Amino acid sequence: MGSSWVPWVVALLVTVVRLDSSMTQGRDAPEDFVIQAKADCYFTNGTENVQFVVRFIFNLEEYARFDSNLGMFVALTELGQPDAELWNNRPDILARSRASVDALCRHNYKLGAPFTVGRKVQPEVTVYPERIPALQHHNLLLCSVTGFYPGDIKITWFRNGQEQREGVMSTGLIRNGDWTFQTMVMLAMTPELGEVYTCLVDHPSLLSPVSVEWRAQSEYPWRKMLSGIAAFLVGLVFLLVGIVIHTRARKGPKRSSSSTATLRS
Template sequence: MNCTALVENPQHSGLTVYNMKCFTFLLFLYLFSRSVVDCAADGKGYFIFIDNWCAWYTREPEQVEFLIDWYFNEQFTMRYNSTVGNWTGFTPAGLIFASMYNENIYEVKQKILERQLICVDNTDLLFTGMDLNMAEPNITLTEITTSSHDTMLVCSAYDFYPKHIRVTWHRNGQEVTSGVTLTDVMTNGDGSYHVHSFLEFTPGRQDRVSCVVEHISLREPKIYDWDSSFNQSERSFVIGGVCALLLGAVILSSGLIHYRRRRSVI
């Protein structure tokens, strides 16, 4: 359903009233019938746009995420995430509506039912159609030198299909969220995708840092460990020590050769 809401000239009070009536009408329909998908505001964007989608990271139906993205005037307003179990608002209006939905017990139960009907019940059908084209990601874990004393790790996933993938960082068994930057999932142009996740942190002597990759082509999550047995400064010290030992060995060898030559001449 499309509903034109002209808001270009705020001096026209009639248009403003029509705009509010449109919003109220659409909100009513969405809350009680779920039949409204969007309401065009102009030729460039949407007055209201709601995107429902499922995300499969593994083959287990219980692991599927049901998400709803709500946009208002092209602004990302709020999201429902079945893993979290509630709505999260990102704007002042989104915070109000998210709180209202989260306190509505019927809304909570309906989202659980929607996840089951839309996502969980279609898991087998999805995998049957995708098995022929599915591609497992190739993973690399590398360290980047930075100007600071922190360490920058890059976990990259290449040549995977389908698009949805989950890349997380774990430090000593606990998931890390601070210092993490994730790029958009980008296409390779051949139907496969790649993505990169960055972690910047100050390593400790006994830290165990891992990159965990979840994708529906994988029977279980893949874990890639970073060797943090010693940090960058310690590595430099070890490398310097090794160089000094090598230099000493060369000097000692030269001295022994020179001594033996003198003995042979005498």
Template sequence: MTDSRVGKYVGFGEYDMRNAAHYNSQAWKMAESKRQVETLCRYDARLFRRSTLDRLVPPVVKEVRVSWLRDGAEVDADVSSTDTLADGDWSFQLHSYLELTPRRGERVSCRVDHSSLRTSLEVDWDTSSLDAKYLKMTVGIICFFLGFTAAAGGAAYYWWKQRFAFRPLGSQGHTSPRHPSELLIF
């Protein structure tokens, strides 16, 4: 294979390197190779540069359409999009934004229509973060009420214990039993 940067044939394996050495030793073969580089390769490179890289008129892209869907219905309000931006490698990008306050159970999708696609490409927005948010909130509310119930029960028990505190029998006007056999067991 000819490497136009070094102006000679190069090989990458043992067999290719022997062939490259053979071709490099033939003056007519080297002259033909240089002519091909000048007439074909450099001409094509200049033509490519003029038609693509040095082009001053931006390309017009008409084949891409981005739309937003909420529960299957197309949304026109609160949608903003950028112009088509060239990436420099024959690819382009377009940014589209939908401003919304998400609702639980709602299906939000971005639909792309392009000439290279057989059918529209729809990408659903992942609403699992909303479900996790509601799950966290529900668990928090349940824990709050459990804690509140435990605190209220503890306070009621403390109040009851203070109000009806255990007093020795002697302090309530009763006499204490003199012998253990006088205790009543229920």
């Protein structure tokens, strides 16, 4: 909400609510009550179609509203009938309320658009299998796309360059709560040696689509890592055994020499 029009809308709402003297005079009103006025702007295709709505609420019940599409105040309950009639007979209030479509809504849209509808954040794309991969065993490939804005995004799976439509599942668009989104698109597959799976992501923040590949291999990194660790441990054991044998071999002659020196004395 732009700071330039905050005092304007507050003045409008206060003026309208003050006219509602019938709410608390001449009626069986409770000792404690709350009167609220809420203003909303609704946009379609940018500012092509703009609707300005002010809702008037008495103790959590909306009793009247102004709708710019109608250009007048409307009573929603019996309580709001005299008030809507009173406000509709005030040309100054009607004129300012109708002008709010441009003075408030369209003006505020121009101020906030660069930080809202114009905001673009590139996605982060990661591809990985659900389980430890093994050739000719059913698995799921997960394409995780996180931290992007806006929510308009297209994610496509390819197998050896051919688009995959069967076996594709999605979590749908998930809001992160910080003006970004995330989603995950899964592909059911049975990998064969040499196959290449590609997750292609197209988003308004990207100059060109981003693709991340996953290749089916006979030896996977985790196996190589385990083999390396095993070889290291075996080498370490042999090294320790060698050090122990060497140390004992050096201690043996020293004890023999010491005994000989004692006998000579």
